[in-house]
Structures are given as structure tokens and as C-alpha cells.
Amino acid sequence: MTHIVAIGAGQAGAALVARLRSQGFDGQITLIGEEPVAPYQRPPLSKGYLLGEMGLDRLMLRSDEWYVENNITLRLGQPVESINTDSRTIWFSDNESLHYNELVLTTGSIPRRLPAAVGGDLAGVYTVRTLADVDAMRAEFQAGKRLLIVGGGYIGLEAAAVAAKLGVDVTLVEMSRRILSRVAAAETSDYFRNLHMSQGVMILEGVGLETLLGEGRVSGAKLSSGKEIPVDFVIAGVGILPTTRLAEVAGIEIDNGIKTDAQGRCSADHVWAAGDCASFPMGEGRMRLESVGNAIDQAELVADNLLGAGKDYVPAPWFWSDQYDTKLQIAGLSTGYDHIVTRGPAGDAVSFWYYQGDKLIAVDAMNDSRAYMVGKRLIESGKTADAAKVSDLSVELKSLLK
Amino acid sequence: MAKITYVEHSGREHVVEVRNGMTVMEGARDNGIPGIEADCGGACACSTCHVYVDAAWVDKLPKKDAMEEDMLDFAWSPDPVRSRLTCQIKVSDALDGLRVQMPEKQI
Numbered sequence: 357m358t359h360i361v362a363i364g365a366g367q368a369g370a371a372l373v374a375r376l377r378s379q380g381f382d383g384q385i386t387l388i389g390e391e392p393v394a395p396y397q398r399p400p401l402s403k404g405y406l407l408g409e410m411g412l413d414r415l416m417l418r419s420d421e422w423y424v425e426n427n428i429t430l431r432l433g434q435p436v437e438s439i440n441t442d443s444r445t446i447w448f449s450d451n452e453s454l455h456y457n458e459l460v461l462t463t464g465s466i467p468r469r470l471p472a473a474v475g476g477d478l479a480g481v482y483t484v485r486t487l488a489d490v491d492a493m494r495a496e497f498q499a500g501k502r503l504l505i506v507g508g509g510y511i512g513l514e515a516a517a518v519a520a521k522l523g524v525d526v527t528l529v530e531m532s533r534r535i536l537s538r539v540a541a542a543e544t545s546d547y548f549r550n551l552h553m554s555q556g557v558m559i560l561e562g563v564g565l566e567t568l569l570g571e572g573r574v575s576g577a578k579l580s581s582g583k584e585i586p587v588d589f590v591i592a593g594v595g596i597l598p599t600t601r602l603a604e605v606a607g608i609e610i611d612n613g614i615k616t617d618a619q620g621r622c623s624a625d626h627v628w629a630a631g632d633c634a635s636f637p638m639g640e641g642r643m644r645l646e647s648v649g650n651a652i653d654q655a656e657l658v659a660d661n662l663l664g665a666g667k668d669y670v671p672a673p674w675f676w677s678d679q680y681d682t683k684l685q686i687a688g689l690s691t692g693y694d695h696i697v698t699r700g701p702a703g704d705a706v707s708f709w710y711y712q713g714d715k716l717i718a719v720d721a722m723n724d725s726r727a728y729m730v731g732k733r734l735i736e737s738g739k740t741a742d743a744a745k746v747s748d749l750s751v752e753l754k755s756l757l758k
Numbered sequence: 759m760a761k762i763t764y765v766e767h768s769g770r771e772h773v774v775e776v777r778n779g780m781t782v783m784e785g786a787r788d789n790g791i792p793g794i795e796a797d798c799g800g801a802c803a804c805s806t807c808h809v810y811v812d813a814a815w816v817d818k819l820p821k822k823d824a825m826e827e828d829m830l831d832f833a834w835s836p837d838p839v840r841s842r843l844t845c846q847i848k849v850s851d852a853l854d855g856l857r858v859q860m861p862e863k864q865i
Contacts, residue, residue: 378792397799414784414800422790649804652797676803683825685803725825729805729832754831 358383360662361446361454363436363602364462365389367398368631368651370417372460375659377426385428386454388446391486392433394420399648401490402514403678406497407521415487439606441624458626458662461614462655463599465632465646470506470592475568480589484511485596496589499523504577504587506565508535510677512593513548516557517679526557527587529579531564541696543708544684544720551682596646598633611635613644618668620658628662630654636669649674672736685725687732688718697743699727707731709746716740726753733757760853764791764809767862776849782858783807783844793860800845802826806864808833810840812857819847819856834861 360376362369365387373387389395396415404410423430437449439459446454467483470476482493496503503519505512508530519526532538534545549559560579568590569576577587598613609615609623613635620628620636631651635644650671657669675686682704693710700706707727710718716739719731730753734741745751764772764786776785786794786807795806802825811819816839822830826846830836833843844858 399799399801403801414780417787417799419788419790422788425790648799649797674804676798676801678801683801683803723825725802725828726831729829733832 358457359386359455360384360458360460361386361388361456362460362462363388363439363446364464364599364631364633365391365395365430365432366462366464366631366651367395367417367648368462368464368655369460370395371652371655372462372630372659373426373428374418375656376662377428379659379663381659381663383457385426386456387423387428387430388434388436389430389432390435391488393487394418394423394430394432396487397648398485399676401487402484402511403518406484406490406494406515406518408494412487436602439602439627441606441608441627444626456626458628460655460658460662461603461608461622461627461629461633462631462651463602463614463629463633465596465598467592467596468594470565470568470590470594473567474565475570475574476592478568478570478590479573480570481568481574482589482591484515484591484593493589493591497522497524500525501588502586503527504529504565504585504590505593506590507531507593507595508559508561509538509593509595510536512591513552513679514677515591515593516552517555520552520555520557521680527560527585528552528557529560529563529565531580532562534561535559540690540720541693541708541710543696543698547706547722548679551680555680596632598635598644600633603627603629603633611642613642615642619661619666620654620669621661628658630658636671638671643671645671645673647673647675672732674732682722683725685721685728686718687721687728688716688735690718690720693717697746699746700724700749702749709741709743711740711743714740730754730756760849760851761855762849762853763855763857764793765857765859766791766793767860776853778850780849781845782809782842782847782849782853782856785849786844793864794844795864796845798845802829802843802846804865805829805833805843807844808836808861808864809842809844809858810837810861811842812859813840815856815858816840818852822846832865834863834865 395417505528564580566578614629677684690710697709705724707721721728798804
């Protein structure tokens with residue numbers, strides 16, 4: 357009987373095994389996870405779960421019974437030590453081994469940490485990636501405590517929003533010129549800066565962390581501006597790195613992530629990759645996406661291809677973020693835009709449309725699901741939208757789809 | 759607790775009990791009922807948990823907010839009256855007997 361093994365029990369791993377079964381695969385399936393819990397949703401970790409509005413039971417992607425009913429073997433809390441792609445064997449850290457016919461690497465990503473040289477190893481310094489990370493930091497979120505967030509990306513901003521709501525005194529430092537500079541236009545940065553400042557969060561842009569201060573536990577920080585501030589705890593939101601160690605050791609090619617072909621195959625036979633850890637061909641170069649949507653779509657594609665579909669991956673990027681009462685929805689990828697067209701504000705809704713020449717490539721929509729959905733449809737079907745119409749609030753957005 | 763009947767597009771029915779406080783989407787997810795995808799996990803961000811609510815139940819459910827209306831407008835083959843996003847419907851005793859039908863596909 358064919359045995360398909362997936363290493364990495366996150367969103368991609370869960371999507372892969374579900375798709376294999378829904379497409380009728382009746383062989384053996386094993387899903388291996390390093391964390392001791394069944395696959396769960398990560399996005400709420402920095403939102404509703406951290407805030408305490410959403411419990412663990414609502415975080416799980418599937419019920420325990422579902423894995424039993426679908427005859428999927430979960431091996432949780434069992435880190436894989438190495439892979440031998442010649443004998444098609446996986447070795448666990450306790451020296452136990454497992455044979456596979458097809459292997460899928462859904463190993464995800466790990467957060468960058470602050471180096472020990474700047475105090476990154478002090479107690480009270482956290483990253484946001486796993487349930488254990490968030491459970492560990494939760495007790496720190498008390499009114500009046502002083503939180504330093506290093507990094508003004510979405511993770512840092514979402515954590516800032518939760519902390520501010522709970523009455524924590526938040527300072528966020530962003531080394532580059534503006535928050536979200538890596539992923540969004542200045543208009544979106546401005547929107548979120550204003551939003552956070554209005555909630556009392558101190559945002560310092562063009563300011564880096566020089567070093568954390570404290571003995572054993574963090575008690576302060578020295579910023580690149582020379583200023584020293586007292587700090588009770590720290591969250592580092594300075595990006596993630598694809599988890600490639602196992603693949604690397606196995607001699608599988610890496611290129612900003614585990615390198616795959618358009619169908620999800622790695623350089624070693626019978627090995628595939630999907631999700632945050634995988635880099636796939638895109639135009640002349642390669643691309644790696646860090647999002648739930650990509651993890652699901654790519655894993656489902658690999659499942660289909662394992663069953664012989666022979667399909668190439670066509671990413672349709674989408675993303676969302678919740679901060680205070682603002683819902684941001686993003687369609688497309690803004691990389692390479694040359695100008696922005698603004699629609700609104702109309703009430704609390706505003707959207708920024710990214711163009712490369714005449715071509716619409718992405719939309720950031722704040723509290724404006726119509727703008728998001730219209731933008732998503734247009735981008736996915738390779739169409740654009742007339743900028744004059746986009747910015748004209750009297751033009752009904754849906755008419756742009758015609 | 760509410761007994762909810764989920765009807766797949768094929769007509770296959772699933773009757774399950776869903777705890778108060780969960781959403782109708784989570785009731786389907788936790789019982790492994792196919793046809794509701796909920797890619798975003800319930801954040802009203804993806805419109806892949808769309809159903810048609812049984813006509814008799816339309817007025818008994820909490821009203822749609824503007825965001826749900828907007829997302830639904832772009833779901834697969836929406837019905838102006840019966841379409842809902844299941845991630846936005848919280849389960850309570852009042853929903854006992856609710857019947858929802860899945861569309862042919864999610865976006």
C-alpha cells in the first residue's frame with residue numbers, strides 16, 4: 357500500500373492530508389508534527405487567541421475524531437531527525453524510523469530571534485509563532501506593563517493592537533523608514549500608524565534596537581537613537597525563515613526555501629514541498645509566500661499532483677489582518693508597483709490600489725470587503741481597472757468587473 | 759446546544775449537535791462535514807463558508823452586518839435572501855433545528 361508521509365503538521369500539512377482523502381486516496385497517510393498538538397490555525401495567535409476571545413477548541417483545524425475517521429496517523433511531538441531520500445526513510449530523534457513512498461515537506465517557518473548579543477536570550481523576550489509561544493507570553497499582558505515590540509510588520513502591529521486593548525503601554529520600533537515598508541505602500545503605513553497612535557501606541561520609525569538591558573530578565577532597552585527606555589517584556593516581530601534544515605541535511609536543493617518545480621516536486625525523487633517552507637518558480641525567478649492562503653492552495657495542489665493531476669501552481673495571493681476594529685484584506689502582491697490609486701475614505705472604508713503601469717497588481721482594503729473582492733477577481737483573471745473609476749466613489753465597484 | 763442539519767450540494771444530509779458559542783462554520787468543521795471550507799478560519803475574510811439558509815430560518819438568525827453582505831455578494835452564486843457566511847452565525851439554543859444547504863462550490 358502506498359504510504360504518503362507529511363512532515364510538518366501546520367496549515368499546509370492539514371490541508372494536504374484532507375485533500376488526499378477527499379480526492380479518494382485510500383493508502384496510508386502519516387502526518388508528523390514537532391509540536392505536541394494537532395494542526396491548528398496560527399493567524400488567531402496574534403489576534404483573538406492572544407486577546408483571550410478565542411479558546412483552544414476553536415483554534416483546531418480538525419477534530420481529533422476526524423483524523424481517526426479518515427484513517428490519518430498523527431505523530432505529534434515527534435521531531436524528525438533526518439531523511440534518507442535513497443532508501444526513502446525518515447529517522448526520528450529517538451532512532452525510530454519510518455518508510456515512505458512519497459514524502460511532503462510542510463515544515464513551515466520559524467521566527468527570526470533577536471541575537472543573544474543584543475539580549476535576545478533574556479527572559480521576557482518572545483516571538484509569536486506557536487501556541488506555546490503565545491501561552492508563554494500571555495501572563496505578561498497586564499494593564500500598565502511596558503511592552504517593547506521590535507519590528508513594524510503585521511505580527512508586531514497585531515500584537516501591539518492586542519496589548520493596547522488590554523491596557524499595556526506599548527512602544528514599537530521599526531528600523532526602516534516606516535512600518536510595513538517591506539509589504540505595503542506608504543499610504544497603508546500611514547493608515548496603520550494613525551490607527552495605532554490614536555490608541556496610544558508609541559510608534560518610532562527609523563529607530564532600531566541597539567540592545568536590550570537587564571540581568572537574567574529584560575528590564576530596559578537602548579534604542580539606536582541613543583534613548584534608553586524601561587521595558588517589562590519584549591516581542592520580536594522581525595520576520596520568519598523557512599524551515600529547511602531537514603531538507604538541507606538530506607541534500608535537497610534550497611533556494612530561499614525548499615526548491616520545488618512548478619508542480620511542487622523537490623530536487624530529490626518522491627519528495628515534495630508546500631507552504632511557507634517552499635520556493636516555487638515564478639517568471640524568471642522564484643517566489644516563496646508566507647500566508648495561510650498559499651499554504652492551503654499549494655498543499656492541495658501537491659495532493660492532487662501526488663494523485664497524478666500534473667498541475668502547475670498558479671498563486672492567487674490573499675491575506676488579512678485584524679487590528680482594533682479595522683479589518684485589512686489584501687489581494688495580489690504589491691512587489692514592483694509604481695503608483696497607488698486611493699478609493700475613499702467613505703465612512704471607515706478606504707482602499708489603496710497598486711498599479712504597475714496600467715496593470716492592477718494588488719489592493720489593500722481597510723474595512724472594505726467590496727474593494728478587496730473586486731480587486732481579487734480582477735487580479736486573478738488578469739484584468740485591470742481604470743484608475744479614474746477606482747478613485748470615483750460614485751462608480752459602483754462591481755461595475756469594474758464587466 | 760443546537761441540532762443543525764447541513765445538506766451537501768449532492769443532497770447528502772448531516773445532522774449534528776453544535777455547542778452554544780461555536781459558529782455554524784465550526785460545527786461543520788469539527789464534524790468533518792464537507793462543502794464548507796473556511797480557509798480564513800472564521801475571520802470573515804475569504805467567503806468560503808457560504809451556505810443557503812433554509813427559507814424558514816432566514817428571519818430567525820441574527821442579521822448580516824455590512825461586511826458579511828459585501829463578502830457574500832462575491833461568493834459563489836449568492837442568493838440575496840438565503841445566503842449567509844457560516845462563520846458569522848453564532849450557535850445558541852434558538853438555532854435548534856437550523857437547516858443549511860451548501861452551494862455547488864466555494865470560491
